[in-house]
Amino acid sequence: MAETGGPAITDSALNVTLNDTQEAANATAKFVATPEGTAVAYGSLVIMALLPIFFGALRSVNCAKSKNSCDMPETITSRDAARFPIIASCTLFGLYLFFKIFSQEYINLLLSMYFFILGILALSHTLSPAMNKIFPANIPNKQYQLLFTQGAGETKEEIVNYEFDTKDMICLGFSSVVGVWYLLKKHWIANNLFGLAFALNGVELLHLNNVSTGCILLGGLFVYDVFWVFGTNVMVTVAKSFEAPIKLVFPQDLLEKGLAANNFAMLGLGDIVIPGIFIALLLRFDVSLKKNSRTYFYTSFLAYILGLGLTIYIMHTFKHAQPALLYLVPACIGLPVFVAVVKGELTDMFRYEEKADLPDAATLDETKDDLKETKKEQ
Secondary structure, eight states: OOOEETTEEOOOOOTTOEEOOOOOTTOSSOOOOOHHHHHHHHHHHHHHHHHHHHHHHHHHHHHHHOOOGGGOOEEEOHHHHHHHHHHHHHHHHHHHHHHHHSOHHHHHHHHHHHHHHHHHHHHHHHHHHHHHHHSOTTSOOOEEEEEEEESSGGGOEEEEEEEEEHHHHHHHHHHHHHHHHHHHHOOHHHHHHHHHHHHHHHHHHEEESBHHHHHHHHHHHHHHHHIIIIIOSHHHHHHHHOOSSOEEEEETTHHHHGGGOOOEEEEETHHHHHHHHHHHHHHHHHHHHTSSOOHHHHHHHHHHHHHHHHHHHHHHHHTSOBOTHHHHHHHHHHHHHHHHHHHTOHHHHHHOBOOOOOOOHHHHHHHHHHHHHHHHHO
16 A cells, blocks of 8 residues: 655555555655656556456466366355455454564565465466477476375375476476575565466466355455555555565666666555456356357456556545555446346356366266276285
């Protein structure tokens, strides 16, 4: 969120809050962004927000059909959606207490290590499809398997069974370099690479089971965002103290200082992932209609652009913190619902239900045969 202090806005953002300018750590006078610098920063943030939503939604369609356990989506039910704002509030307040009681330095050290590992895995998974396309055919792609088991004989069970290949190792190597760069320098480009990876993976792998669940989740987080931004200083305090790639940043002084710029406009990942998983759901609904059109996906995508643009405009005009979901939620829900009413497909939209794919008869027969052969061998 943003805070007005003289001619400049000097604060930072957490998770679901769009932010304006961050105070330079070694500045004796507050930096005033030029109109050009502000336009470049906000424009870049909008583009960076749209990329993981667009490509994450497209990948979510393939993810829903995947048989690979590593790519299986996590389904959010209406019960999960109803509890999420409460859990998020408890987590936020817990972090607030932690920063008040314990040393900020040690907490951020632990968080840096945690997000270092998560960031490497997320970025590696993000790069994997691109690596599959550009990997030279004349280089052997060797297969590897990481297997951890527990027990022996009939009581033996798998704890970790991860299969990977040379392409995955290259992605992991590149991601590790970015991770070390972020860990040592906390550079804004490394932060953004991890942030984009987190956002894309969230949109791809977190699936709402139906539109009603999406409305519950977005509605609950709408209230959560407004309360913690306008009602208390908890989110501001945590945002100032929390050092992790949970936001996208872009410097407003890039034109003056280049890559060493340090006065950032920010966008929390929650403002991308939460609307993004709803937009991805509408794309999968489009696919289920089998009409060779993506009406609801493009409608909700346009609604997100309008909502985000309105957030930036109001915050820039009034120089005051603005919870982005205050504008994104009505736009992302309202416009697709309006289109569904006009097209007479509102009932179909709310009846659409995503379920885990059940194995077909052939798969069941193969499984039975495998079990019989295993028993004979024993």
